[in-house]
Amino acid sequence: MVRPLIAGNWKMNGTHRSLDLVRDVVSGLASLEDKADCLVCPPATLLGQVSQIAGESRLVTGGQDCHAEESGAHTGDIAAEMIADMGATYVIIGHSERRSDHGESDAIVAAKAEAAFRADLVPIICVGETLEEREADKTIDVISSQLKNSIPDSAANQTFVVAYEPVWAIGTGKVATPGQVAEVHDEIRKQLSQRFGSHGDERPLLYGGSMKPGNAAELLALENVNGGLIGGASLKAEDFLAIYAACVSNL
Ligand code: 13P
Numbered sequence: 666m667v668r669p670l671i672a673g674n675w676k677m678n679g680t681h682r683s684l685d686l687v688r689d690v691v692s693g694l695a696s697l698e699d700k701a702d703c704l705v706c707p708p709a710t711l712l713g714q715v716s717q718i719a720g721e722s723r724l725v726t727g728g729q730d731c732h733a734e735e736s737g738a739h740t741g742d743i744a745a746e747m748i749a750d751m752g753a754t755y756v757i758i759g760h761s762e763r764r765s766d767h768g769e770s771d772a773i774v775a776a777k778a779e780a781a782f783r784a785d786l787v788p789i790i791c792v793g794e795t796l797e798e799r800e801a802d803k804t805i806d807v808i809s810s811q812l813k814n815s816i817p818d819s820a821a822n823q824t825f826v827v828a829y830e831p832v833w834a835i836g837t838g839k840v841a842t843p844g845q846v847a848e849v850h851d852e853i854r855k856q857l858s859q860r861f862g863s864h865g866d867e868r869p870l871l872y873g874g875s876m877k878p879g880n881a882a883e884l885l886a887l888e889n890v891n892g893g894l895i896g897g898a899s900l901k902a903e904d905f906l907a908i909y910a911a912c913v914s915n916l
Contacts, residue, residue, distance in 0.1 A: 667854070669912050670891065671703050672901060675899060684715070694722065695722070704729040705726055709728060725754050728753055730758070731745040732752070735780070746788060758815075790815055804849065825914060827871070829871070851889050873893060
């Protein structure tokens with residue numbers, strides 16, 4: 666069985682005042698069953714402090730993006746090695762907001778995944794279709810092409826996670842139906858299996874897009890949904906912990 670992962674993506678939210686949220690998550694997690702991994706990805710400005718608070722608890726931390734190179738003249742960018750140096754173990758790669766706001770292509774995402782492997786970080790590689798693509802019946806084609814081109818061949822020997830985040834469901838309150846999620850997740854599992862064999866069968870597949878305490882249980886109960894990548898609801902300890910609780914109570 667794939668060990669599930671509940672991951673919070675804070676996006677561009679949080680100042681030092683948000684550290685209480687991390688303390689609340691750490692203490693809440695201690696009373697929940699240890700049957701899933703729990704991750705928060707705060708803004709880079711807080712990553713060191715959040716990692717320190719997480720300390721030896723079950724909470725682990727990650728970055729929201731990294732540059733493909735290890736160092737150099739890239740003002741404002743952050744290398745995977747720097748994220749690891751902050752005590753993080755994961756990094757989100759290819760989020761649709763990076764793809765659209767920063768023009769990140771699949772090739773860039775694949776290079777960033779290589780950077781994550783180089784720095785011993787686990788990349789969470791995001792894929793997802795826009796509303797226009799879904800309405801044109803192109804969802805599976807878009808996902809297939811993103812999987813093929815954003816996941817480098819070197820992933821065959823590396824730990825990685827895939828997140829399916831339909832762009833139209835992110836931050837909109839519109840959650841994909843269990844049927845829509847199952848169709849895409851089953852396809853992702855099939856393609857990872859074909860490409861990577863049993864290694865592909867063992868990769869956690871996360872759903873992201875308006876996941877909340879009220880809809881988490883039915884999505885997390887789907888066979889090929891092994892956790893969630895949570896935006897808005899990860900900014901409230903109570904909601905984030907309720908999603909974690911829904912995940913472990915399914916097992
Ligand atoms: P929301 O949960 O706010 O829809 O965001 C999802 C997401 O983009 C997580 O990476």
